[in-house]
Amino acid sequence: MSNIYAVVLAGGKGERFWPKSRENKPKQLLALAGQNSMLQETLDRVEPLTSRERQWVVTSADLIEPIKQSGIREVRLIGEPVGRNTAPAIAVAAAEIFKEDPSGVMMVLPSDHHIGDLEMFRQVLLQGAELAEKDYLVTIGLKPDRPETGYGYIERGEVLPECRIPCFMVKSFREKPDMETARRFYRSGYFYWNGGIFIWKAAAILQSFKQHMPKLYGQLMEWQAQGGLSAGGEKFAEFYQAVEKISIDYGIMEKADQVAVIKGEFGWDDLGSWEALERFHPRDDRGNIKLGQVEMLDCQDNIVLCDEGLVAAVGVNDLVIVKSGNAVMVCPRAQVQEVRKLLEQVRANKDLKGYL
C-alpha cells in the first residue's frame, strides 16, 4: 500500500470568531472545542495514518511564524504569498508530494473542523485511501442532521462494491442551496454535506489538473521545472501570484468523472460561529455558556467568553459577549453573522489596526 500524506489547508481567517480570532491567530489556531488548537488537533487526529514528516500544512505566509510559535514544527509548512483558494494550494502540495513519492496518496483536510469519533473518522479515511489506490478522486460526504443552507451538498449516485463503509459514485456537486432545496436534500437521504475533505493519489489529482485546469497545470509544471518549493520564495510568489483564484470543487470536482463519495458519520462540526460553542461546553442552569471568569445576574441563554479579567452582566439575554486581548465584542446570538461586517468597519479605520 502507498504512503499516505496529509495536506491540511490552514489559510482561513476565521473572522467570525473575532476578537478571539485575530489576523495572526485565526480560528485554526484557537482551541475552541478541545485542549489544543484546531490545527494541532487536525494533525494529531491523522497521525496514526501518516507520520509528521508526511504532514503538510498550506497556509498564508503571514501565519507561518504564528503556527511555529503555537508548537507545530515537525510538519512541512507552505506559506502562500497571496490567497488563491483551494485549487492552487492543492496543486502545489500534489506536485511536491508527487516529486517526493510518485505513488503517494494524499488526504486534503480543513484545519478548523472538529471530529467527534476519531476511530470512525480514520476508518473512513482508510476506506478513502483504498479507493484512491484505484484512481478514484474521493470526497467525504457528511451526513446532514438538519437542512443547512450554509454548506455545499454532494449528491450520491450508484453504490460502490467491496467497501467496508458505504461508498458511492458522485452524481453531482451542489452549491449552497436555499432553505426549500436544503429541506428537500435533507429529506431525500441522497445528499451529503461537502466538508472539503478529499483523498486521492497525488498523480491522479495532477492528471485532473492537466485535464480540467490546463492553464494552472502549465504554470505549475513551469514552476516545478524551476525547482518548485526548493527554488525559494521569490519564484514561488511569482508563480502563485499569476494563478487563478479558484476552488477545487469548482475547478476539478464538479468536472471530473471518477469521483467517489464516502458517507461520513463521525461527529463532524465546522464550528462555524460562536453558536457552535454550545455544542462543546456545558450550560449553566439559566442556559448560559460561560468560558472564563464570568459573573451574571438574571441573565439567560448567553454565550460569554472571557480570556482574561472578568465579564459581568445583569439582565441580558441571547447575547454573545467576548472579551479577548484588547477588545470586547457584544452581539445578539441571532446576529453573529454580522460580525464580519463589523470587522470590515474596524478594518476601514486605520486607528484600529491593533485590533485586527
Next chain:
Amino acid sequence: MSNIYAVVLAGGKGERFWPKSRENKPKQLLALAGQNSMLQETLDRVEPLTSRERQWVVTSADLIEPIKQSGIREVRLIGEPVGRNTAPAIAVAAAEIFKEDPSGVMMVLPSDHHIGDLEMFRQVLLQGAELAEKDYLVTIGLKPDRPETGYGYIERGEVLPECRIPCFMVKSFREKPDMETARRFYRSGYFYWNGGIFIWKAAAILQSFKQHMPKLYGQLMEWQAQGGLSAGGEKFAEFYQAVEKISIDYGIMEKADQVAVIKGEFGWDDLGSWEALERFHPRDDRGNIKLGQVEMLDCQDNIVLCDEGLVAAVGVNDLVIVKSGNAVMVCPRAQVQEVRKLLEQVRANKDLKGYL
C-alpha cells in the same frame, strides 16, 4: 464677615459606576462629567469662597492615599476608620473648625455632584453664608425638574426677607416619596430636592448637636478634650467607632428650629447612574453615547464607555457597556440599578477580589 470653610463629604462608594468605579477609585475620584475628578471639581468650585487651607475633606481612611495620589494634597484630609454616615463626619469637622476659628462658617458639600452654573452656585452659597451669620442652619433646596422618587424633599415655609436669592424657612423635610407623592411635590412648587448641601456656623451646628444629639455631642467633647484629631488616629478610631451611625438630616435637620432653605437653580446633577452620562456627552446619529474607542454597527441608544482597548458591538440597543481596567460590564439601561446586586455577587466570590 467670618471665614468660610468647606467640608466636603467624600466617603461614598459610588458602586453604581462599577467597574469604572472601584473600591480605591469611587465615583468622587472619577471624571464623569468634566476634565477633573468630581472631588477635584467640587474643591475648585468653591475656591473663590474659601482657600485650600480652609477646605476639609472627610473620607474613609482607605481613600486618603488614593485622594492624595489623584493630586489633591493641599487640603485637610480626615480619614474615617469606619463609615458613620453624615452626622458624625460633620460633627468632627465642626469641632475642629470651631477650635481653629470660633466664628467660622462651614459649607457642607457632597463630593460627587456636578454643578452647571458655577457663578450662580457661588452666589447661592454666599447667600447661605449670610444667613449662617444670623445663626440659621441653611440648606440648599434644588428646584426639581421632574417628579423624582430617588431624593428626599424639603418643603419650604415663609419667605425670609432681605435676601438676594429666594430664601425660606423650612416647613418640613420629607424622605424619598412614592411616585404619586413625588408628582404632587413636583406640581406644588413648594418642594425642593434635598441635595445634602448645608451652610452654618461651626458654633451653631455644635449647639444643635448638643441639643438634638446629646450623646454624640458628649462623645465629641470627650474626644476634643483629649486633643481631637491632633491626639492621633487611635483616639479618633476609638471615638468614631463608638458613635451612632446616623445622617445629619435625621439627627439634626428634621428637629432643629432655625432652618432655612435657599432655592438653588444652578444646573445641579448628582450623576446617580450611567444614565446621567447622556446629559454630559453628545450622542451619535443613532443615539449612542460613546466614550473611548467604540465601534458599532446597527446599534441604537447605547451608553458605551471604553477606558482602554476597543469595545465593538453589532445590533444591540439600550445597553450600558463598560470596559474599564480588568473588567467588562454589560447591562440594559433600564436595569442599571441592579449593578449593585451584581457587585454583591462579585463581592461574595473570594476569587474576584481583584475586581472590586
